[in-house]
Every structure is written in structure tokens, then in C-alpha cells.
Amino acid sequence: MDRLKGIFPALLTPFDRADRINEGALEQLIEMNLAKGVRGFYVCGSTAEVFLLKEQEREQLYRCVKEIVGDRAALIAHVGDISTDKAKGYARLAESLGYDAVSAVGPFYYKFSFEEIKQYYLDLVGSTRLPMILYHFPNFSGIQLSVAQMGDLLENERIIGIKHTSSDTFALSQFKNAYPEKIIYNGYDEMLLAGLSMGADGGIGSTYNFMAEKFLRLVELFQANRMPEAQELQMQINVIIAALCEVGVMQGEKAILREMGLEFGTARAPYIEPDKDKLKKLMDTVMPLLG
Ligand code: MN9
Numbered sequence: 001m002d003r004l005k006g007i008f009p010a011l012l013t014p015f016d017r018a019d020r021i022n023e024g025a026l027e028q029l030i031e032m033n034l035a036k037g038v039r040g041f042y043v044c045g046s047t048a049e050v051f052l053l054k055e056q057e058r059e060q061l062y063r064c065v066k067e068i069v070g071d072r073a074a075l076i077a078h079v080g081d082i083s084t085d086k087a088k089g090y091a092r093l094a095e096s097l098g099y100d101a102v103s104a105v106g107p108f109y110y111k112f113s114f115e116e117i118k119q120y121y122l123d124l125v126g127s128t129r130l131p132m133i134l135y136h137f138p139n140f141s142g143i144q145l146s147v148a149q150m151g152d153l154l155e156n157e158r159i160i161g162i163k164h165t166s167s168d169t170f171a172l173s174q175f176k177n178a179y180p181e182k183i184i185y186n187g188y189d190e191m192l193l194a195g196l197s198m199g200a201d202g203g204i205g206s207t208y209n210f211m212a213e214k215f216l217r218l219v220e221l222f223q224a225n226r227m228p229e230a231q232e233l234q235m236q237i238n239v240i241i242a243a244l245c246e247v248g249v250m251q252g253e254k255a256i257l258r259e260m261g262l263e264f265g266t267a268r269a270p271y272i273e274p275d276k277d278k279l280k281k282l283m284d285t286v287m288p289l290l291g
Contacts, residue, residue, distance in 0.1 A: 003074045005201045006039030009208035010047035015265035025263045036212045040074030047206035052268040066097045080104035088127040095128040103133035106143040125158045137165040147174045169198040190241045193234040196222045210256050243285040247274040
């Protein structure tokens with residue numbers, strides 16, 4: 001279980017000029033992050049533009065990331081989909097490739113009942129032997145589960161944790177209090193310190209892709225009880241994240257990686273590439289703050 005605690009970049013997906021997945025750029029990103037000492041990667045999450053990928057592309061990513069990483073770090077495959085069958089297929093693929101865990105957003109769009117959402121997770125858990133991490137992201141998925149409903153899911157011993165992408169740190173603390181042995185990941189990078197303070201065991205995030213060293217340091221400072229320094233670092237991180245939010249997080253992150261020399265291309269439509277002035281403003285704010 002300790003293998004799964006810590007800082008996990010939610011990998012972005014690089015596209016080349018022909019709009020194909022750029023495996024070389026992905027390898028560069030992964031090597032850069034391994035060198036920084038991240039615990040592992042979250043593959044095909046929201047940050048990967050997962051719901052804008054073709055099925056074969058999604059499968060290509062699971063394969064490609066495992067080939068690059070091997071056993072050097074832990075790998076969590078996000079397999080969530082609106083269709084239980086598709087999600088099960090991705091979970092089986094992740095298991096066959098040797099992933100450490102699967103994770104899944106609940107089935108979205110049709111406002112499924114809790115009974116249906118629970119059945120979806122049970123079906124997924126039953127389809128492989130891998131542990132499952134719930135992906136709780138009410139803002140994007142529209143799935144609002146109560147603390148009691150999340151607890152009901154956590155009762156299953158194969159469900160080992162939650163990626164909690166919500167600013168409700170009270171709920172986070174309630175999960176940790178009731179299930180201290182489960183792993184809780186903080187999901188909003190701008191709140192990592194708050195999440196850690198309320199019981200999170202680590203974080204899964206998109207901005208880790210290009211500044212993992214800051215988050216690794218933040219965890220270290222928190223664990224050493226050096227709170228004023230940790231707060232200062234979170235504030236600096238949040239200047240960067242606020243600037244990203246101005247242009248769009250996904251588009252901004254890809255622009256930063258391009259600036260760092262990694263060919264990440266642009267985010268897929270319906271995302272729109274921000275204009276040059278906006279991107280310049282982003283670079284002027286962010287680049288001086290990156291190590
Ligand atoms: O995985 C990420 N969420 C999305 C969590 O990308 C949708 C976060 O890392 C946010 O991107 C980040 C900025 O709000 O905290």
C-alpha cells in the first residue's frame with residue numbers, strides 16, 4: 001500500500017502535428033518526472049483529455065506508459081467510462097499490462113441512481129484483481145455522493161481509496177477518520193496543503209506534470225512540521241495555478257511544457273487554443289517561478 005502513497009502526476013497527452021499521440025514527448029515527460037522522484041503516475045485521467053480520445057488511443061496510452069515506466073514507479077490506470085462494459089475492458093487491459101491499481105470516475109451524464117453507481121463499481125472491482133481507487137470529482141462528473149454513500153463504497157475491501165477532487169476538506173477528513181487505512185489523494189493541486197492537513201496521504205494532480213518538485217517539497221515540509229515554509233510554497237504554487245486558470249488549465253499546461261521543450265501540441269477540440277498575448281502573459285508569470 002505504501003507504494004501507492006505520495007505524489008502522482010496525472011499525465012497529460014501529447015499530440016503531434018498530425019494529431020496522433022506523440023510517444024516520444026510522453027517518454028520525455030515521464031523521465032523528467034521520474035528523475036524528480038515522483039511516486040508514480042495516474043494514466044488516462046481527466047488531465048489526459050481522456051474523454052476526447054479514441055478507444056484505441058486510450059489503450060495505446062496504457063500500453064505505452066507501462067512500457068516506458070516498467071517497474072520503476074507505481075501506475076494507476078483511470079478506467080472510468082460512462083459504459084460499465086468499456087470501463088471493464090480498460091480495467092482488464094490495465095491488469096494484463098501489470099498496473100498497480102485502477103481508478104474510475106462514476107458513470108456520468110444520465111444521472112444514474114446510487115444503486116446503479118454502486119453496481120458499476122462492484123462490476124469493475126469484480127472484473128480484475130486490482131485494487132480500486134474511487135475518483136470523486138463532483139464538479140466535472142456531476143455525481144454528488146454523500147459522505148455516507150462514499151463510506152458505503154469504501155466498505156468494500158477491494159476499494160482501497162479515493163482521489164478526492166473537491167474543495168470539501170471536511171468530507172476528506174471524515175473519510176480518513178472513518179477509514180484510516182484507506183488512501184486518500186488530494187485532487188486540487190491548489191489545495192494540497194489543506195488536503196494534507198485534513199488527512200490526505202498524497203496527491204494526484206495535473207500541475208505536477210511540470211512542477212512536481214514543488215509538490216514533493218511541500219509534502220516534505222508538511223511532514224517535517226515546517227508549516228510557514230509549506231504555506232509560502234503553496235502560495236507560490238497558487239500564483240501559477242491562478243495564471244493557468246486564466247487561459248484554461250489544460251491549454252496552459254501544454255503551453256508550459258512546450259516552453260520547456262516538450263512537444264505536447266495543443267488540447268483537442270472543443271478546447272480552443274488561447275491567443276498569443278494570453279499565452280505570453282502566462283509565460284511571463286509562470287516561467288520565472290519554475291526551478
Ligand atoms: O486531477 C486536476 N483536475 C483536472 C486533478 O485537471 C480537471 C487538478 O490537478 C487541477 O487541474 C488543478 C487545477 O485546478 O488543481
